[in-house]
Amino acid sequence: MNPIMEARELSYSYPGTKVQALHDLNLKIPEGTKTAICGHNGSGKSTFFLQAIGIHRPTKGHLAWKGSPLQYDRNALKQLRQQVGLVFQDPEQQIILNTPLEDISYGLRNAGVSEQEINKRAEHVLTSMGIQHLAETPIHHLSLGQKKRVALAGVLVLEPKLLLLDEPTAYLDRQSEQQLIEELDRIHQQGITVVMATHDMNLAYAWADWILVMDKGRCVREGTPYEVFSREEELKSLGLEQPMLLELWNAIPEFVRQGKDAPRDVTGFKRFLETNRSLLFTN
Ligand SMILES: Nc1ncnc2c1ncn2[C@@H]1O[C@H](COP(=O)(O)OP(=O)(O)OP(=O)(O)O)[C@@H](O)[C@H]1O
Ligand SMILES: [Mg+2]
Numbered sequence: 001m002n003p004i005m006e007a008r009e010l011s012y013s014y015p016g017t018k019v020q021a022l023h024d025l026n027l028k029i030p031e032g033t034k035t036a037i038c039g040h041n042g043s044g045k046s047t048f049f050l051q052a053i054g055i056h057r058p059t060k061g062h063l064a065w066k067g068s069p070l071q072y073d074r075n076a077l078k079q080l081r082q083q084v085g086l087v088f089q090d091p092e093q094q095i096i097l098n099t100p101l102e103d104i105s106y107g108l109r110n111a112g113v114s115e116q117e118i119n120k121r122a123e124h125v126l127t128s129m130g131i132q133h134l135a136e137t138p139i140h141h142l143s144l145g146q147k148k149r150v151a152l153a154g155v156l157v158l159e160p161k162l163l164l165l166d167e168p169t170a171y172l173d174r175q176s177e178q179q180l181i182e183e184l185d186r187i188h189q190q191g192i193t194v195v196m197a198t199h200d201m202n203l204a205y206a207w208a209d210w211i212l213v214m215d216k217g218r219c220v221r222e223g224t225p226y227e228v229f230s231r232e233e234e235l236k237s238l239g240l241e242q243p244m245l246l247e248l249w250n251a252i253p254e255f256v257r258q259g260k261d262a263p264r265d266v267t268g269f270k271r272f273l274e275t276n277r278s279l280l281f282t283n
Contacts, residue, residue, distance in 0.1 A: 002067075003028035004162050004193050005052055005084070009061035011217075012047060021047040023217035024061070029162070029195055034188055036204035036225075037197045039214030040239035045197035046089055048214070049164050053086045082111065085160035089167045089197075091144070091151035100126065100142075100150045101135040107158050125157040128183045130176060145171040149180075156183060163187065165196045169203060181207060205229050205243035206265050213238060226262055245269055256280060 010025040022044050029035055037045050050056050051063055054070055054077045062069045065080060088094045097103040101122060108118045126132040129149045134142060142150065148171050155163065163184075169177045184207075188194050198204050204211060204225065211228040213221035215238050221228050225243075229235065232242050232250070248269065249262045256279045263269040273280065 001030040001032065003064075004031040004066060005029045006064045006067075007048065007051070007061070007219075008064060010051065010058045010063060011060040012051060012056060012058050014047075014056075020217050022051065022058075025218055027212060027214075027219040028222070029193060029212075030210055031193055032191065033193060033210040034184070034208050035193070035195045035210040035212060036208035037195060037212045037214060038199075038201065038204055038228075038240055039197075043214040044217040045214055046166050047217075049086050049166050049197065052162075052164060053081055053084050082158075083161045084164065085155040085158055085162070086164045087152050087155045087166060087168055089170070091147040094151035094154065095139055095147060098138055099136050100131055100139070100153070103139070103150060104154045104157050107154060111158065121157050125153045128179065128186075129153045129156075130179050145173065145176060148172060149176060152180065156187065159187070159190070159192065162193045163195065165194070167198060168196055169198065169200060177203075201229065201241055201243045202245070205246065213240070215239075225264070230262075252280070 006029070007022075007025045007027040010022050011020050012022040013020050025044070025048065027048065037048070039045050047056070051058060054072060057072055064070070065084070070076070070080065095103050097106055104122045104125060105118050108121060113121070123132065126135055129152060131146060131149050131153065134146060139147065139150070148168075152165070152168060168180060172180065184194050196204075196208070208225055211221070211223060211225050212219050213228060220238065221234075229243050229246050235242055245264070245266070246262060249257065256276050260272070263272050
């Protein structure tokens with residue numbers, strides 16, 4: 001599959017530091033996928049995202065958007081950011097206006113969308129994020145999880161071609177996480193490539209169809225969730241844990257698993273147990 005965004009031999013050090021936050025990074029985001037980027041603290045996930053929307057310029061190498069190297073003049077960056085949306089790890093960096101409704105409408109107004117359309121889209125995204133009741137509440141009265149949802153809504157509403165989410169589920173409760181995943185699936189079905197940096201291996205395994213693993217500013221693994229997460233020792237050496245469902249899957253006798261795909265979610269796992277009851281439980 002064609003990469004929608006690609007890093008080629010990309011290196012970057014933050015000003016005043018010697019550490020290479022990205023170190024000869026080669027990484028491809030396949031177009032049309034739901035990709036999860038995994039990696040321990042400091043492996044370079046957020047730095048890559050900031051590079052992807054042109055906030056920082058590489059010290060070496062380059063990024064390519066749909067095959068063309070990024071340009072850093074004002075116009076080119078404006079166009080890039082209409083197509084690539086980033087939800088920051090920290091919502092405080094993202095929200096600029098006083099209420100969720102104002103903040104969410106701002107990007108649409110900037111993009112020249114009509115007031116009628118703004119109202120419609122803002123209302124939809126507020127509802128899908130479960131924050132319609134907070135639409136007019138001052139931002140500084142919101143909890144961190146609520147702010148996170150406002151920041152997400154402000155980017156989702158712009159419907160970019162490539163959506164980058166930095167730890168989108170941090171601070172979200174189960175219900176909000178579920179709402180977010182449903183919204184992301186809806187957006188993905190419209191043909192948008194969705195990329196999520198996450199520490200939640202269970203979520204990455206269940207949600208993504210492509211996994212990238214970063215370590216020390218490089219991309220060290222890529223593959224399907226099963227390909228990447230089935231190698232337990234390798235994951236450990238990269239400071240990552242195996243998804244719980246795969247750990248349980250590996251505890252099932254091999255003759256029962258043989259020839260079958262590992263379930264991706266609890267429902268699939270329960271179905272597997274039910275179907276193979278006679279093999280697993282002999283009396
Ligand atoms: N603003 C900054 N100034 C200097 N160094 C930074 C800055 N932000 C990140 N770094 C360094 O860059 C490297 C990569 O950090 P980055 O934030 O990209 O990692 P990450 O994978 O997103 O980590 P986390 O999982 O903790 O979010 C780290 O060594 C970090 O110390
Ligand atoms: Mg980060």
